[in-house]
Amino acid sequence: MAHVENQVAGPVTLDREGEERVWRAGKLPPMKIRKLPEAPAAAHVLGPAMILVAIGVGFGETYLWPRLVIVFGPDIRWLFTLGVIVQTVVMLEMARYAMATGESIFFGAARVWQPLMWMFFAIAALVYIWPGHISAGAEALEEITGISWQASATAALVIIGVMFTIVRFVYNFIEGLLAFAVGVLVIGSAIVGAIVGSMHDLGVTLAGTVRVDTWIPSEAFTAAFFPVVVGALAFAGPSGMQQMWYTLWLRDKGAGMGAHIPKVRGLLHSKEEETIPEAGSMFDSDDPEEMRKWQGWRRWVTFDALVLFFGITMLVTIIFTVMALNASELNPEARSALLEGDRDAALPAMGDAFAQAASYLDTVFFIFIALVGFKASVGLFDAFARGQSDMSYYFLPGAKRLKMAHLYGLYLWFVLIFGIIILNFGPADGPTGILDILAFLSAFVMGAYCLTLAVVNNKNLPKKLRPHWAFTVVLVLGGIGYLTAIMYSVIKYGVSDIG
Amino acid sequence: MAAGHVEPASPAPAQEPPPTPWASLDRRQVVELTLPGVAIGVLTGVILGAVVAGGGASFDVTLFAALTLAVPLSVAGAGYEILLAQGRIPLGMLTPVALYWVVAFTLCRVFQTALLDLYAGSEVAVPHGWLDFLVYQALVSVGFGIGYWWLHENFAPLWWIRIRERNPVADDLVRVKLQAVGEVEARPAEPRR
Numbered sequence: 001m002a003h004v005e006n007q008v009a010g011p012v013t014l015d016r017e018g019e020e021r022v023w024r025a026g027k028l029p030p031m032k033i034r035k036l037p038e039a040p041a042a043a044h045v046l047g048p049a050m051i052l053v054a055i056g057v058g059f060g061e062t063y064l065w066p067r068l069v070i071v072f073g074p075d076i077r078w079l080f081t082l083g084v085i086v087q088t089v090v091m092l093e094m095a096r097y098a099m100a101t102g103e104s105i106f107f108g109a110a111r112v113w114q115p116l117m118w119m120f121f122a123i124a125a126l127v128y129i130w131p132g133h134i135s136a137g138a139e140a141l142e143e144i145t146g147i148s149w150q151a152s153a154t155a156a157l158v159i160i161g162v163m164f165t166i167v168r169f170v171y172n173f174i175e176g177l178l179a180f181a182v183g184v185l186v187i188g189s190a191i192v193g194a195i196v197g198s199m200h201d202l203g204v205t206l207a208g209t210v211r212v213d214t215w216i217p218s219e220a221f222t223a224a225f226f227p228v229v230v231g232a233l234a235f236a237g238p239s240g241m242q243q244m245w246y247t248l249w250l251r252d253k254g255a256g257m258g259a260h261i262p263k264v265r266g267l268l269h270s271k272e273e274e275t276i277p278e279a280g281s282m283f284d285s286d287d288p289e290e291m292r293k294w295q296g297w298r299r300w301v302t303f304d305a306l307v308l309f310f311g312i313t314m315l316v317t318i319i320f321t322v323m324a325l326n327a328s329e330l331n332p333e334a335r336s337a338l339l340e341g342d343r344d345a346a347l348p349a350m351g352d353a354f355a356q357a358a359s360y361l362d363t364v365f366f367i368f369i370a371l372v373g374f375k376a377s378v379g380l381f382d383a384f385a386r387g388q389s390d391m392s393y394y395f396l397p398g399a400k401r402l403k404m405a406h407l408y409g410l411y412l413w414f415v416l417i418f419g420i421i422i423l424n425f426g427p428a429d430g431p432t433g434i435l436d437i438l439a440f441l442s443a444f445v446m447g448a449y450c451l452t453l454a455v456v457n458n459k460n461l462p463k464k465l466r467p468h469w470a471f472t473v474v475l476v477l478g479g480i481g482y483l484t485a486i487m488y489s490v491i492k493y494g495v496s497d498i499g
Numbered sequence: 500m501a502a503g504h505v506e507p508a509s510p511a512p513a514q515e516p517p518p519t520p521w522a523s524l525d526r527r528q529v530v531e532l533t534l535p536g537v538a539i540g541v542l543t544g545v546i547l548g549a550v551v552a553g554g555g556a557s558f559d560v561t562l563f564a565a566l567t568l569a570v571p572l573s574v575a576g577a578g579y580e581i582l583l584a585q586g587r588i589p590l591g592m593l594t595p596v597a598l599y600w601v602v603a604f605t606l607c608r609v610f611q612t613a614l615l616d617l618y619a620g621s622e623v624a625v626p627h628g629w630l631d632f633l634v635y636q637a638l639v640s641v642g643f644g645i646g647y648w649w650l651h652e653n654f655a656p657l658w659w660i661r662i663r664e665r666n667p668v669a670d671d672l673v674r675v676k677l678q679a680v681g682e683v684e685a686r687p688a689e690p691r692r
Contacts, residue, residue: 179653186646187539188546191568194608194639199631202638307593312649315642363550 026111039296055379060235066324074208083236099256137373450479536576544569
């Protein structure tokens with residue numbers, strides 16, 4: 001099998017005896033000391049947070065949180081702010097590991113304890129093979145156009161598979177596609193918000209975003225709504241494993257030491273794949289020049305985290321909350337309908353609430369839900385295939401006989417074909433019997449990765465690159481918070497379906 | 500000419516500063532530079548048109564609502580592109596984009612609201628008074644500004660690359676962009692040991 005030489009791997013550095021210098025972390029192969037590339041001259045060059053925003057700004061911001069605001073009022077929004085702050089710290093810390101080593105967080109977890117990585121592999125396989133996102137988007141499309149949701153979802157899956165197979169570099173393609181989707185979402189939200197909202201709605205939304213003294217309404221502590229509150233907290237920003245996959249996109253973007261790892265190619269271009277190193281690499285943190293470059297990379301990713309991730313996530317959800325407030329003011333029955341109603345009927349109920357506020361608002365709502373569903377699916381199928389192929393390539397015995405592009409293609413087409421079968425012949429969210437388990441795992445994994453990340457960054461990295469203690473505290477408290485909330489929901493109310 | 504006659508040295512012509520790329524553009528080149536801003540304005544009109552049409556509005560209302568927003572936003576978008584080409588707005592920075600749209604977007608919304616009221620045959624008015632309207636539109640405009648900046652950063656460079664051979668300002672903008680992105684996107688291959 002002909003391998004193309006890796007054109008991006010930089011030279012290793014040697015010690016005084018002429019030996020290659022390495023950084024050892026755990027029992028896995030050591031990381032060779034290489035040069036850290038220069039960070040972009042301008043901090044505002046868009047990074048892969050764009051993709052994280054594209055798949056992360058979704059049902060939580062456009063559906064779950066507006067629904068909670070209709071039911072409980074805007075004062076509950078401080079929980080959203082809390083969730084997004086934790087996710088911003090998670091994002092910065094995920095980036096720290098990926099940029100310092102060029103490794104994914106999965107590889108980092110394996111350096112700590114390999115079964116931990118296999119746990120994430122198993123959770124991804126269980127949670128993300130179900131085409132729930134695309135079916136929700138397709139159902140919203142059916143509300144507007146009448147096109148059968150099975151037909152549009154199946155067509156979308158085939159198109160996604162073909163696109164990711166024929167493109168040369170998957171990352172470049174997905175970045176362009178999702179950039180357009182996010183642009184439309186942000187501009188569309190702003191236009192609709194400008195037309196339907198008022199200063200009063202915006203004022204109470206912003207006040208609710210930062211007021212923590214309002215605590216959680218007592219009505220939320222019920223079997224019907226506590227799981228929804230937990231779910232909304234988990235869906236504030238990227239949910240499930242999206243933050244873990246962000247480390248893979250950072251690597252393909254060539255951020256930091258990710259520059260020394262080849263990009264994932266589409267299946268049709270697998271022959272061009274470069275030799276993939278057996279592990280990531282590390283730069284010399286005792287060299288002031290290298291630390292100067294590192295600070296540049298940290299500035300770059302901080303801009304990504306604060307402006308793109310935090311800014312756009314807050315912006316979209318504020319505008320949708322303003323829309324929801326407008327709907328609930330004009331249609332007070334919507335609140336009681338949602339409070340008493342079957343949670344499965346929440347999507348049409350939200351549509352009705354918007355429709356009674358203005359004739360076109362239910363259409364707006366369904367258009368955005370359709371857009372969110374389809375764009376999330378594009379990102380999630382790529383992410384799933386990317387994560388599973390990365391773990392398989394490095395840790396599944398015999399997998400290196402295949403190229404990364406082959407593994408990526410295998411996982412991608414497996415999940416797509418499985419999705420098409422399920423969409424047409426089975427339950428899109430997964431079998432009813434294990435729905436609760438899947439929802440539980442989706443929230444559980446967020447708590448698990450917060451704690452894993454805290455250990456990985458404090459154990460695998462040289463001291464000078466480790467996180468500030470305050471960030472570690474946020475990670476640990478965030479992890480405990482997610483796990484406690486989901487466990488409390490299960491133990492107290494016997495419900496883990498948080499969707 | 501008599502030998503030995505020394506002609507007074509004529510003063511050397513003052514060195515004129517080299518013309519900026521902007522100064523050398525003809526009308527067609529200026530127009531093609533405005534395309535990204537105009538396109539985002541049109542896209543915004545299309546989004547609004549789809550929303551209004553989806554709500555069951557008649558064709559003429561849909562068209563009117565879309566055009567009254569798309570046209571002023573496109574003009575404002577073209578204005579932004581010209582300021583960018585003249586170097587009066589720095590490339591890629593979010594804050595100047597947001598500030599520009601605080602003014603431009605608010606004016607566009609006033610224009611649209613007034614025209615829609617006139618089209619409906621009613622008095623030009625807004626629900627909570629003009630001050631409330633203006634402040635609210637200015638605040639929401641930040642969202643539009645971020646969306647504009649996002650699309651512009653991602654897609655305008657693709658257009659400049661297409662026209663850079665025939666447009667010196669586009670070529671200049673591509674150079675600046677590549678300089679900023681170069682370390683990430685176009686990292687030179689290093690020899691492998």
